[in-house]
Amino acid sequence: MKRDLSIETKSLRRLFKGIPGKGDVVALDQVDLEVYDDEIFGLLGPNGAGKTTLIKILCTLLLPTEGQALIKGLDVVKRASQIRRIINLVSGGETPGYGILSVKENLWFFSQLYGLPRDFAKDRIAKLVDQLELQDYLNTRMSKLSTGYKQRLNLARGFVNDPAILFLDEPTLGLDVLSARHLRTLVKDWIRTGGKTVLLTTHYMAEADQLCDRVGIINRGKILACDTPQRLKTKVTGGATWKIEITPNLSELESVKSIPGVVGLSTTDNIETGVTTLKLVLEEESVMSDLLSKIRENGSKVLNMGKSEPTLEDVYISLVGTGME
Ligand SMILES: Nc1ncnc2c1ncn2[C@@H]1O[C@H](COP(=O)(O)OP(=O)(O)OP(=O)(O)O)[C@@H](O)[C@H]1O
Ligand SMILES: [Mg+2]
Structure with missing residues (x-):
């Protein structure tokens, strides 16, 4: 129509x-x-x-x-x-x-x-x-x-x-x-x-x-x-994003952002617990091993990690965030 x-x-x-x-x-x-x-x-x-x-x-x-x-x-x-x-x-x-x-x-x-x-x-x-x-x-x-x-x-x-x-x-x-x-x-x-x-x-x-x-x-x-928000979520993020909880926070955030294949990255610090949540949009799953080594090099410990359904915020971050720099 x-x-x-x-x-x-x-x-x-x-x-x-x-x-x-x-x-x-x-x-x-x-x-x-x-x-x-x-x-x-x-x-x-x-x-x-x-x-x-x-x-x-x-x-x-x-x-x-x-x-x-x-x-x-x-x-x-x-x-x-x-x-x-x-x-x-x-x-x-x-x-x-x-x-x-x-x-x-x-x-x-x-x-x-x-x-x-x-x-x-x-x-x-x-x-x-x-x-x-x-x-x-x-x-x-x-x-x-x-x-x-x-x-x-x-x-x-x-x-x-x-x-x-x-x-x-x-x-x-x-x-x-x-x-x-x-x-x-x-x-x-x-x-x-x-x-x-x-x-x-x-x-x-x-x-x-x-x-x-x-x-x-x-x-x-x-x-x-x-x-539509729905189509953007599937198209832009490939349908999945990753959430990793680490402590302490990354001192060299920029070097993580610049790993090839990291399309988007946002961090949220919980000041009370000292835990930082990284939200990531990756080009493909294989980027994860480079990412984990970088986190380890940084001296941070991974407490938890998993895939999550993409949100519009993930779409926004991958388009406006590191991907654009
Ligand atoms: N009257 C003006 N004179 C000179 N530059 C301007 C003028 N109005 C806007 N700009 C510039 O144009 C660009 C776009 O501004 P605009 O106000 O459209 O942004 P925005 O997306 O609405 O931002 P925000 O989310 O902060 O409201 C900015 O770089 C701003 O500094
Ligand atoms: Mg405005």
Whole structure:
């Protein structure tokens, strides 16, 4: 079945003028992306990878340097005003409105910016207040809200025009565990209403895994991989990762990372027990013997080791981690 394209970029590039003598920053480098109707698409990547830059271009807040970006077939450069009517953007950690206005006033203000008829706007706001559990704060000034409640107001504002495409840049930043889960449910319910698209960024791998139909992994302005979380896990990690517990920690981590065949490596230290857990993605199982000798050379003892099912974090580490250096 052919699905309708909602977002498309073609060889999209964005440069930022660097400080004199240091050259330009390539924030986006030949990005080709296709996101479809009814899809929740996640962008994952380290700080400075280009995620916010991409979202800003798609939201008509920033111009591309080269290439093209289309929203529902409309060019972001030529058709910005049409696009703005059918999208909305929520950025985590952003001030969601006007500090001196109350929650209710802020939502009303934004509903009127989108030109919603009065009765319609009232109903929509009441529904959003209910969904985001803002009832107790309706008359509270925005500046007095806690971080999490500011973010809830931010999200309510994002849904207020019932956009066809909702961009969420780190939407769960500052939300507690249950509120973050609640938001994910809300986004999933909303996408089920049909004809919608969500493009989000997050640093929480489990969140992306649970929420997104497809994810794109971006590093240094380039999309490294793009697929369903499940297919990425099988494709990128070959279906298995290894977990090794050692003590004490490796003093020469870099020399382990540089063993040929080590595609990804992350370490977690347990300060209380002094045990370090290495998570590894290996090209093939035979690399393990080189690895174990290196650990022994280092003077560390292996306490436990085993294979584990790959997670999206493993995919991320193998693409963005040592493999990229
Ligand atoms: N206005 C700007 N002027 C100059 N450089 C910029 C500007 N905005 C972004 N950059 C640079 O572009 C690159 C991409 O930044 P961007 O904000 O898109 O990253 P990101 O993936 O959203 O990172 P994070 O996870 O930290 O939010 C970085 O090197 C950043 O320093
Ligand atoms: Mg960002």
